[in-house]
Amino acid sequence: MEEVNDDDIDKIFLQMRKELQKIKPETGAQDYGPKERSGFHALGFGINIPDGFEKAGREKTAAIFFSKNRPDIVLLNPAEHAGITFQAAKSGNFSLDLEAERKQIRRILSQADAKNVFYDQGNISGDIPVVWFDYKSFAVDERVYNMMFLFPAGGKLMIGTFYCIFKDYDRWRPKILNMLRTIRTEEAVHERI
Template sequence: MAFSDEKIIAMLNKMEESQKTNTIEEGPVRIGQRFYEFEQQAFYDDKLLVFIPKDFTDMPEALSAIKYPHSQRPETIKTNEDGSINITLNRIDQDLEEGWVEELTQGMKTILKKVNPSNVFFTDGVEEIHGKQVGYFEFKSPALDAFLYNLMFFLELGGKTLMGTFSCKYDEYEAWRDVAFQIVRAVRVVQVEEGAEPA
């Protein structure tokens, strides 16, 4: 029985898919209709390592002023070319110990529920990631012209609270959700021994 062109193309596509990596630490990852390559970037005097898409850049000041009111603007906002997908990092001057991460995570979730009752929450939890307790929750929030998907995470960094967020348009969340969790689960805090020089 002869193979039709469609069957041959489908087989080739399947072979190609099986050879692709689906992890951000191993190579380009297909998200939606394109591929993204991730690189580990260092923040906070090289104490925090986070995988970020290579083509994401710092959000321009004019756009960040619109998207994030000044009092709530994160210290770091990495974004794609049109500003629709963001990864933010913000160190808050609030003491945090490993054992408090779960309480902090639930407290932040409660605050967001009160501030905006129209937020819809999905999963939440605390995981040990590279020796650190990391709390997280994901939710859908209303924006100016659409809904957003958000994955917030929290951890202790130098005795203070580090808060991170991944966000994208809600209609793109199915393509990005797994990758967003990979970003969180690849976060590393570099522990420097007292009196030792950083590597």
């Protein structure tokens, strides 16, 4: 497998697509209601993830993300060809100005691939502030819908992403926005007790 540099966005999406195509769709109805995930306490937050997403192992994560800078957590929904990632930015390497961080990341993504098409952005108020934006990126013969979101947790900036094949974005977008409303930090949970 070829190593990918940080600026090789297309290669990353092509590799993700290749891996997702290997997964056979499940038959029968599935419940995609929220599911509490407690495995993120090490990163300082909790969140309700839609059903069907399971944590990917090291080998699967390495097959999708060839870069050495892999996300801390990768969740895959094989039946729906979708994924969610979480990664803590290096502590001390961000400001608490989430708007400025979002602007910076959008600029980097735009420079990495001028074909990326940016759509909407928003803020979610809850236990903690969350900012998000969505965009379309391109693989060889497939368009990919992406939603990136940022929030502070455990003294770090958390960067999350959701991705799926573009034709499914209208079904997933509301579910992911609802998921973002459930983000809470360990500090917020302890304050309620």
